[in-house]
């Protein structure tokens with residue numbers, strides 16, 4: 001129900017663009033800013049309809065205050081420009097192995113910093129940082145200054161190329177923009193771990209229950225059960241307004257799909273997500289949960305197969 005209505009919303013959004021969706025990704029990189037502005041204005045006409053559709057589809061059992069704003073087409077963090085907005089990074093080189101501060105702005109098609117964002121899961125922006133080999137995952141929440149500059153403290157532990165992916169909602173639309181960061185030094189990359197349905201983190205065992213086949217582009221229910229010393233962890237704590245957070249990144253392109261929780265069974269230590277992995281091939285799933293005031297991140301490799 002939830003997903004069906006979300007898809008319907010998405011379809012309305014596409015219709016509003018007038019069938020030019022395919023042109024957006026390429027055009028925003030090369031087109032003069034004023035044309036992006038025109039496109040944003042045109043997109044806006046469909047917005048009222050899209051929002052109405054979203055409002056009617058109350059998520060019922062959904063525990064999180066997930067963003068109801070329709071996702072901009074192509075919002076997977078693979079580009080720093082999308083539908084008139086640009087992720088404008090300050091320095092893109094950070095020291096490896098030491099705390100540093102990274103700053104960026106979200107700039108509109110007039111070159112002005114966007115300063116109004118809608119909170120999603122209690123935060124103005126969710127920033128995912130991960131090295132190109134999908135190690136060193138971080139989920140951060142930058143602070144917004146009045147002039148529209150976001151800043152966030154982070155440590156890139158190992159040298160290498162990193163991807164920073166910002167997920168935010170503004171003007172009734174949800175965007176995901178990304179940029180590369182570099183930590184200079186000799187990088188030793190790590191091969192992607194084999195596909196697995198179990199992971200261990202901070203003394204917790206996390207097991208994944210999934211359908212027999214994960215099909216690219218088709219929604220699947222993923223349940224993660226958290227146990228310690230063979231017994232379910234029954235005292236999971238909410239984190240950012242939900243009991244679990246799941247981010248799926250496609251390897252090797254690091255395209256992002258953020259998945260929201262569908263349900264939970266606290267007595268069993270289980271959290272369930274509805275996930276749609278749009279591409280075929282390997283994904284790295286990062287599931288976060290909180291116990292005793294600490295957030296833990298378990299990672300799984302899973303393959304999405306063709307239809």
Ligand SMILES: [Cu+2]
Nearest residue numbers: 123126127139
């Ligand atoms: Cu977040």
